[in-house]
Amino acid sequence: MRTGIFFYYQEGNRLRDFPNALEGILGRENVFFYDAFYPSKPASSFDLNPVSYEALLQVHTSEMIEEVRRAGVFEGALLSASGTVRAAEKIGRGEIDNAFVFTGYGDHHAGPDFFGGGCYFNGAGIAIQELRKEFGVKRFAIIDTDAHHGDGTWEVFRADPDVLYVCFCGYLFREENSNINIQVPSRVKDEEYLRLIKEGYLPKVKSFRPEILFWNWGYDGTQGEYGDIGLTPEVHIFLAKELKKIADEVSKGRFIIALCGGGRRDLAHYLIPRMIEVLAEVQIPAHR
Ligand SMILES: [Zn+2]
Ligand SMILES: [Zn+2]
Numbered sequence: 001m002r003t004g005i006f007f008y009y010q011e012g013n014r015l016r017d018f019p020n021a022l023e024g025i026l027g028r029e030n031v032f033f034y035d036a037f038y039p040s041k042p043a044s045s046f047d048l049n050p051v052s053y054e055a056l057l058q059v060h061t062s063e064m065i066e067e068v069r070r071a072g073v074f075e076g077a078l079l080s081a082s083g084t085v086r087a088a089e090k091i092g093r094g095e096i097d098n099a100f101v102f103t104g105y106g107d108h109h110a111g112p113d114f115f116g117g118g119c120y121f122n123g124a125g126i127a128i129q130e131l132r133k134e135f136g137v138k139r140f141a142i143i144d145t146d147a148h149h150g151d152g153t154w155e156v157f158r159a160d161p162d163v164l165y166v167c168f169c170g171y172l173f174r175e176e177n178s179n180i181n182i183q184v185p186s187r188v189k190d191e192e193y194l195r196l197i198k199e200g201y202l203p204k205v206k207s208f209r210p211e212i213l214f215w216n217w218g219y220d221g222t223q224g225e226y227g228d229i230g231l232t233p234e235v236h237i238f239l240a241k242e243l244k245k246i247a248d249e250v251s252k253g254r255f256i257i258a259l260c261g262g263g264r265r266d267l268a269h270y271l272i273p274r275m276i277e278v279l280a281e282v283q284i285p286a287h288r
Helices: 053-057 060-068 075-090 123-135 149-155 190-200 202-208 233-250 266-279
Strands: 004-010 032-038 098-101 140-144 165-168 179-183 210-218 255-259
Touching: 004 075, 004 255, 004 266, 032 075, 053 060, 053 075, 053 140, 060 075, 075 098, 075 140, 075 202, 075 210, 098 266, 123 149, 123 210, 123 255, 140 202, 149 165, 165 190, 165 202, 190 202, 190 233, 202 233, 210 233, 233 255, 233 266, 255 266
Parallel strands: 004 032, 004 098, 098 255, 140 165, 140 210, 165 179, 210 255
Antiparallel strands: none
């Protein structure tokens, strides 16, 4: 498996250990690193290019884009979404098989004409439009395991039967086209959560047969996080293995994990390298 890492670092604590915490992974011959910004590297050597204004307009209204500009977060929002879009393009061209996208801002609360909750542009939404236009990809799946409801992504794909969007959150919503919400109890054990995914999700994605799988991965439901629902850190790694297996089986391994909610630096440091190891099918000696 060839794995791309799309890296955007911005001010803040949670990603402060990166990219250093990827030591032992970045040197692998099947791992490719595309970066937009981090303090120790000269700007001339960045590999992650921002997407165009036209690309944003495929999902968002011009008024909404202007509001993001006025909020003073345009560049960070653009580069966060760009990681997911560039990952999708490289997968479309067959240059990589799967990807992990570091973001400064998430995307699942960003809808066609609204944003909130630290999300501004919908990276997965834009990536899907690009894959349709440039590569003729027809069927897509997005799984959202951030602790909160992905109201933005829901709205982007509400009328789109070719995108299976499944959101795991604490709320109850009626199914619309291929938008499905699976309600998670406000306190849940790992086994129960994994059972919800295995029974509530895996059969659906298998029968839908997407050509590429996106995972809106938030770790904010982990114990001690701001969206704590009682999950342990290990559940994310189990889940990564399950979803990778499904992507290998139904989507020729095409799989993008995009970082969503979660605030703790120690959890980012522990989890992200291990998630990437699952993608790249490597394990560095220190993690054995
Ligand atoms: Zn969240
Ligand atoms: Zn939801």
